[in-house]
Amino acid sequence: MIELQDLTVRYGDTVAVDHLSLTLPTGKIYGLLGRNGSGKTSLLSVLASYRKATSGSITVDGVDPFENAGVMRQTSFIRDTLDVNGADRIAKVLDFAARLRQGWDAAYAARLLEMFELDPRKRVSSLSRGQRSSLGVVLGLAARSQLTILDEVYLGMDAVARTAFYRELLADYLDRPRTIILSTHLIEEVADLFEQVIIIDRGRLVLHEEADELRGRGVTVTGPAAAVDAFVAGRTVLGDQHLGGVRAATVYGRLAPDEVQRAQGAGLALGPVGIQDLFVHLTSTPAAGPRPQEALR
Amino acid sequence: MFDDRSPIYLQIADGIKDDVLSGVLKEDEQVMSTNQYAAFYQINPATAAKGFSTLVDEGVLYKKRGIGMFVSPDARAKLLDGRRQRFFAEVVDPMLAEARMIGIGVDEIVAHLGERK
Numbered sequence: 090m091i092e093l094q095d096l097t098v099r100y101g102d103t104v105a106v107d108h109l110s111l112t113l114p115t116g117k118i119y120g121l122l123g124r125n126g127s128g129k130t131s132l133l134s135v136l137a138s139y140r141k142a143t144s145g146s147i148t149v150d151g152v153d154p155f156e157n158a159g160v161m162r163q164t165s166f167i168r169d170t171l172d173v174n175g176a177d178r179i180a181k182v183l184d185f186a187a188r189l190r191q192g193w194d195a196a197y198a199a200r201l202l203e204m205f206e207l208d209p210r211k212r213v214s215s216l217s218r219g220q221r222s223s224l225g226v227v228l229g230l231a232a233r234s235q236l237t238i239l240d241e242v243y244l245g246m247d248a249v250a251r252t253a254f255y256r257e258l259l260a261d262y263l264d265r266p267r268t269i270i271l272s273t274h275l276i277e278e279v280a281d282l283f284e285q286v287i288i289i290d291r292g293r294l295v296l297h298e299e300a301d302e303l304r305g306r307g308v309t310v311t312g313p314a315a316a317v318d319a320f321v322a323g324r325t326v327l328g329d330q331h332l333g334g335v336r337a338a339t340v341y342g343r344l345a346p347d348e349v350q351r352a353q354g355a356g357l358a359l360g361p362v363g364i365q366d367l368f369v370h371l372t373s374t375p376a377a378g379p380r381p382q383e384a385l386r
Numbered sequence: 387m388f389d390d391r392s393p394i395y396l397q398i399a400d401g402i403k404d405d406v407l408s409g410v411l412k413e414d415e416q417v418m419s420t421n422q423y424a425a426f427y428q429i430n431p432a433t434a435a436k437g438f439s440t441l442v443d444e445g446v447l448y449k450k451r452g453i454g455m456f457v458s459p460d461a462r463a464k465l466l467d468g469r470r471q472r473f474f475a476e477v478v479d480p481m482l483a484e485a486r487m488i489g490i491g492v493d494e495i496v497a498h499l500g501e502r503k
Contacts, residue, residue: 118430255428263421263431281394281429301393301433363390 090114091136091236091268096145098131098292105131107292108145113270113285115150115235118262120283120300121272122368128292129272130168133240136270137166149236162191165234167225167242175214179207179224183231190232197261198231204253218245226254230261238270255279276365286364290372300364307362307370308344311337316355327370339370387427394429398437403446406461407469413459417447 091113098106105128113119123129134140135147138154138161147154154160173182179202187193202209205223207216216224225242243251259282262269273279280286283300307327310317314336321338328339339362344352352359362370388394405411420438424431438455441447446461458464485495 117432259428259430260425263425281388281427281433284430284432300430301395301436304390304394305392361389361391 090150092146092148093135094146096132096135096147097143098128098135098140099143104292106135106142109289109292109294110145111287111294111297113268115268116266117268117284118258118282119268119270120276120279120286121270121289122274122276122286122372123272123289124372127289127372129289130240131292132289133166133168133238133270133272136236137164137238139166160236162189163235164238165190165229165232165236166238166240167229168240169244171213171221171225171228173213173224173228176212178210178212180209182213182224182228183209186228186232190234192233192235194231194233197233198227201227201231201257204257205250219247219250222246223250223254226257230257233261233265234267236268236270240272241274242271243273243275251275251278255282258282276368277363280364288368288371295371303364303367305343305361307339307341307367309337309339309360309362310352310357311335311360312355312357316357320352320355320357327367339366341367341370388429394433395436395440398423398434399440399444399446402437402441403465406446406457407465409462411457413457413461415457416453417455417457419454 091111093109093111096106096109096111097104107128109128109132121129121133131140135142138147138156141155149160149164152160154164173185177185183195183198183202186198187195205220205227207220207223207227211220213221213224222242222244223246226239229237229239229242243254246254255278258269258271271279271283280300285298286300286303287297288295310320312335314331314334317336317338321340325341326338327341330337344359349359388397402411402417411417417438418426420431420435423429423434423438427434438447442449442455445458445464447455448458449455482492482495485492
């Protein structure tokens, strides 16, 4: 289990992670969602012990992971930079990973290379953006680390490569359950793989929930403005659109069957809101009113 | 396969119930394991497990320790009973409400149904 308590990461005057507390039980696939600059990579860097928090604490299975060899051997953090020597050939990068990672599976790595059509004789510096990302996936999955953190590893990968990545991630997780944290913008593509979703915005925790519970959590109510106004009164409205006399309001919270009937009786149309749309509503700044995370409390 | 209208675990449970009702899944037949289901539909295994445990709670499936999950012998009868009870409330009553709103009388509906016999 990973526990974050009141964690803050500050760069000079900039607060990247703002008093964030989070408990992550072992062995689940987590989706970390947040806009650019929301503090995702800073948070992941602390989770992976690549940096120390400015204040607050983190424990992995009860111990501080920072410069703890036992924990670090079981932690893989794959980020944009890959943290490898560009002049090295892929084969050498994999050899190096094999020496660092006690769980490294060389046969699996070879199979993944083939799947992503990566030539082990190629130098990292000669790879395309998508190929670099694929190499990141190979390094992340073949390490079989108890804590595997993949920070937007899909960048530049085409739809075929991404699909292969998601399939492989799930298949390997089913074989060897472990804690996997995936940060992404392509929510719709991977939402079904997450057990829990963590949404952060401006360094703060907006939501941490079972992913499946978010489906049907948001509802779009469309109809004559007066009828919509009456129906959504007292609810948390995340988004609003007006066209002539018609209003479409996105409300947060599941509707009970009698509420659905009441809405339909009032001539209102109800539409589902996907996890992606919910994320957009929860992390975009409304023109007025409380910020979503305050509204949800 | 799945949509955003409701949690996937409920959609899984509904899909298996439909298979039991329609006879695609026979009584005492083994259903897919959680992991098989997760791999096949590309979903998190915890989501699949929740769908199955809902069905166990409702008596549609039963567990054989170490072997897997099976369709309960009385599952189809139970589901049929439940669906029949809901049929009038969820299918017939809304139809009557619609009919009343647009001025179609019950006699007219009965005559229409009579032709379908």
